[in-house]
Amino acid sequence: MTVDRSVLQGKVALVTGASSGLGRHFASVLASAGAKVGLAARRTDALQALAADISASGGKAAVTRLDVTDSKSIAAAVAAIESELGPIDVLVNNSGTSVAKGVLEQTEQDWDDVVDVNLKGAFLMATEVARRMRDRGQGGSIINIESILSFRQAGHVAPYAASKAGLTQLTRTMALELARNGVRVNGIAPGYFATEINQGFFDTEPGQALIRRIPQRRVGQYEDLDGPLLLLASDASRYMTGSTLVVDGGHLCSSL
Ligand SMILES: NC(=O)c1ccc[n+]([C@@H]2O[C@H](COP(=O)([O-])OP(=O)(O)OC[C@H]3O[C@@H](n4cnc5c(N)ncnc54)[C@H](O)[C@@H]3O)[C@@H](O)[C@H]2O)c1
Secondary structure, three states, X not given: OOOOOOOOOOOEEEEEOOOOHHHHHXXXXXXXXXXXXXXXXXXXXXXXXXXXXXXHOOOOEEEEEOOOOOHHHHHHHHHHHHHHHOOOOEEEEOOOOOOOOOOOOOXXXXXXXXXXXXXXHHHHHHHHHHHHHHHHOOOEEEEEEOOHHHOOOOOOOHHHHHHXXXXXXXXXXXXXXXXXXXXEEEXXXXXXXXXXXXXXXXXXXXXXHHHHOOOOOOOEOHHHHHHHHHHHHOHHHOOOOOOEEEEOOOHHHOOO
């Protein structure tokens, strides 16, 4: 899609997990819509390369190291981005991880690894940024990257599905509490997109079988998320809060 460069002019956005996959793409799209973009992740070398690409296309980006499981790292990363780019208007809470194993094989450590990033990390990030938005009184938009596994089930992803369902409820409860502060909290629930999190899966027979169950018979292309992302990031969605936009080629309404 052709992005209107003025949609997010003057806004500052922060994207977590911007070093790869969907997060990298979200950061580029927000920059092409005119936002100054904070790039946060553990792999800062990948972020530096992305920042260079954004500035080569006429945008502005700042890089910070971030581990979303560590509240001190979060506070430092948010402060660093705000001091370099200005107050954050848009947070894309994108960091995520998964461990693919049968539920009886998942260990306590596997559970903690997944839930600490996908749910606790998203909560810590969203509250750190929302507190600043509330204190400034200018509002803002928080976009949680959920999943169709918030709503339906699949094998071998129990901690992931539980954490994403929790994140969807966190979206709604934060939306309820923060509406009076002008802070909107919405989610995007992607269907299946080929990234590091599911590397190689779509080349396997189970992966191909999964694609045959998607009504549009294909996995998502990153650009399929651009419209929902820009809608939720911009004032075009000013009367939306507590919503989750499902972007899945019809997967959630597939036939039983
Ligand atoms: N790819 C899909 O099919 C799909 C579907 C639904 C939802 N999602 C969600 O989209 C988001 C992006 O995933 P992706 O598919 O691009 O995979 P990805 O593995 O490429 O991206 C995940 C990002 O999260 C970062 N991350 C992991 N742990 C972190 C931590 N402790 N601190 C900071 N960053 C951390 C990783 O470094 C990486 O940049 C995730 O929340 C994922 O659950 C993906």
